[in-house]
Amino acid sequence: MKNLGNRDFFRNLVDEYKDKVVNTCYGFLHNFEDAEDTAQEVFIEIYLSYEKFKGKSTISTWIYRIAVNKSFDFLRKQNSKKRINLFKNILNIDTIEQKDIKSVEEYPLINIEQKERETVLFQALDKIPVNQRIAITLSKLENLSIREIAKIMDTTESAVESLIFRAKTSLKKLLEKYYC
Amino acid sequence: MKGNNNKYEAEKTLILLDSISKVNAGPFFQTRLDVKLEAILNNKTPFIWRFSLKPALLISLITINVIISISYLSSVKSYYALRENTLQTMVKNYFPQTSNGNLYNLQTKEGI
Secondary structure: OOOOOHHHHHHHHHHHHHHHHHHHHHHHHHHHHHHHHHHHHHHHHHHHHHHOOOOOOOOOHHHHHHHHHHHHHHHHHHHHHHHHHHHHHHHHOOOOOOOOOOOOOOOOOOOOHHHHHHHHHHHHHHHHOHHHHHHHHHOOOOOOOHHHHHHOOOOOOOHHHHHHHHHHHHHHHHHHHHHH | OOHHHHHHHHHHHHHHHOOOOOOOOOOOHHHHHHHHHHHHHHOOOHHHHHHHHOEEEHHHHHHHHHHHHHHHHHHHHHHHHHHHHHHHHHHHHHHOOOOOOOOEOOOOOOOO
């Protein structure tokens, strides 16, 4: 399989996109180590299959698409190992339980209450449908435009707007149930 | 009142979507990536071995070998059984009785 022969070009690509890719993966995985590992897998995939990039989209669109796919591949592998928890999640599909709250990640300069709220928010994000989750994560965490998200998800801009709106509605319902 | 409180808390949490802190790659990201990439590029096993070690193919090969072995052993067994029968028939036809009145077992070289 052909790949990027020019390592300098690849290094520049990594320098330019590594923070964005790590942040995108973090938005789905909520764990920094997992996000970094997955981001590395993304760049390895980019290196090995650069010839497959036919230039139909921008390189950033292609990279984000790989990042989203790799993140969900990771989640699928993780879920397949946790069959007991999967049954629990199916039974409690519309709720966030206090015991689901994992330990908060390290964030500089953010207070404890905000960290806890972010953890609750991430848990809620895990519960909404996949497409809604992708759309709202790319929009809010990566600040991508509707147009860019539509290209990444290979859909229309109006569909992306609809997904973001429905994601907010779903999140609101889950959070209201959690706080009651 | 409680319902309004729930909504307020939910809104307060939802607003964080607009201000979630971004994370950046660690300082050794590039170094770790280079190491992983070198390991992958240097560890190119021959295609035939990579292909042949895939579990489904391995299991198929083992199953086929087992079937061939069983059918070979069955055919060998039936060959010897057929040979025995043929010899016994020949003995019966040409030598109906041995000297002590018993049939002769060619394999054990004893009277039956």
